[in-house]
Amino acid sequence: MTRANATPPIVELQDAEQRREWQKFTLSDLPEMISAMHVCQSVHALSVTPLLERLRNGPRHPANGLLDGIHPDTGAGFLHYLVNRGILQREGEEYFLTQLGECLTTDVSLARLGVYVEAYGGVTSRIGDLLTGEAVYGKDVVRDGGPLGAHCATLFSFFHTPVVLQAMQGRKVKRMLDVGCGGGQLIVDACLRDPSLTGVGIDIDPDAIAWAKDLAERSGVADRVEFVVGDAFAPKTWPAVCTEADGLCMMSALHEHFRHGEQAVVDLLDEMATMLPQLKIMLVGEPELRFDGRENDDDFFLIHVLSGQGIPRDRTAWFDVFAKSLLQCRQVFTRPGAGPRICFYDLAARPS
Numbered sequence: 001m002t003r004a005n006a007t008p009p010i011v012e013l014q015d016a017e018q019r020r021e022w023q024k025f026t027l028s029d030l031p032e033m034i035s036a037m038h039v040c041q042s043v044h045a046l047s048v049t050p051l052l053e054r055l056r057n058g059p060r061h062p063a064n065g066l067l068d069g070i071h072p073d074t075g076a077g078f079l080h081y082l083v084n085r086g087i088l089q090r091e092g093e094e095y096f097l098t099q100l101g102e103c104l105t106t107d108v109s110l111a112r113l114g115v116y117v118e119a120y121g122g123v124t125s126r127i128g129d130l131l132t133g134e135a136v137y138g139k140d141v142v143r144d145g146g147p148l149g150a151h152c153a154t155l156f157s158f159f160h161t162p163v164v165l166q167a168m169q170g171r172k173v174k175r176m177l178d179v180g181c182g183g184g185q186l187i188v189d190a191c192l193r194d195p196s197l198t199g200v201g202i203d204i205d206p207d208a209i210a211w212a213k214d215l216a217e218r219s220g221v222a223d224r225v226e227f228v229v230g231d232a233f234a235p236k237t238w239p240a241v242c243t244e245a246d247g248l249c250m251m252s253a254l255h256e257h258f259r260h261g262e263q264a265v266v267d268l269l270d271e272m273a274t275m276l277p278q279l280k281i282m283l284v285g286e287p288e289l290r291f292d293g294r295e296n297d298d299d300f301f302l303i304h305v306l307s308g309q310g311i312p313r314d315r316t317a318w319f320d321v322f323a324k325s326l327l328q329c330r331q332v333f334t335r336p337g338a339g340p341r342i343c344f345y346d347l348a349a350r351p352s
């Protein structure tokens with residue numbers, strides 16, 4: 001007896017309207033965007049589980065400990081997905097990071113990703129509620145200060161500390177105050193590189209200050225630095241340790257004060273300069289927003305809009321602000337193409 005044909009007939013339907021609708025979706029780039037979103041979440045997941053460390057240093061074999069502490073089925077499927085996405089390569093039973101996987105998981109890449117996924121993820125996932133007023137930033141929704149401090153610290157150490165140290169050269173600063181210090185990396189790095197330097201950091205976020213204190217302990221400079229919780233934008237409330245400084249820096253924090261208008265920033269600059277006439281350096285580092293869509297420009301803009309912060313500006317706009325203050329900008333340090341776009345403004349009292 002002959003068996004029935006194993007392949008059933010295929011009926012191909014053609015529907016112009018359905019085709020058009022699907023084309024809109026495929027031409028929109030959304031398929032790639034959805035994939036990119038999941039790659040971001042997956043790379044972040046790699047970094048917050050033991051998986052990344054194991055993929056870097058072994059064990060790389062699931063039966064040999066790669067998936068210890070990880071749900072076995074979910075873990076196996078996740079590895080499969082990462083291979084499909086070209087992030088891992090499988091050889092026999094072992095998994096390795098590909099070159100793409102290595103680039104995605106450098107300290108710098110993970111810090112950039114962490115700012116958006118970990119520190120601001122809870123904000124960007126509530127855009128609708130923030131728009132309708134269902135949620136209010138600062139009350140129902142806040143960025144996560146701990147991870148923000150930690151990720152900014154990684155980026156700072158790599159890209160900004162060398163610039164700040166160069167700017168400080170020859171100024172003979174003995175006690176540096178970092179205003180809006182976040183995770184405290186700058187003060188810790190500066191103290192590590194100059195054994196005669198002491199430092200103070202002030203930040204409004206207790207989690208960031210806790211991170212900074214821990215970093216100082218781990219780095220062996222806790223006896224030369226102090227980190228305090230306080231309002232950077234209210235210098236009159238600063239504890240005495242802050243006002244004893246003979247050097248001041250303020251990195252990626254001052255623009256937040258634009259939320260109270262430009263004059264508030266001018267007043268704050270004047271207040272700091274008047275309160276601390278002994279300053280040998282006053283260095284303001286500010287991210288440059290150029291609205292040219294490069295290097296996550298728009299993402300950076302969005303998180304500032306959603307979190308009710310003042311919006312960062314480009315250097316020309318900052319020159320206008322300084323011109324209204326008692327300060328003049330002596331020089332600007334930049335390092336184009338190497339790190340987050342940021343200008344370091346070297347400010348000093350205007351000669352009377």
Ligand SMILES: C[S@@+](CC[C@H](N)C(=O)[O-])C[C@H]1O[C@@H](n2cnc3c(N)ncnc32)[C@H](O)[C@@H]1O
Binds near residue numbers: 148149156181202
């Ligand atoms: C983008 S982070 C920069 C942190 C650090 N300076 C850096 O560059 O890595 C901005 C910091 O300013 C702090 N900040 C914002 N408003 C503040 C205020 N009123 N007083 C003190 N710190 C403030 C935030 O808590 C946050 O740690």
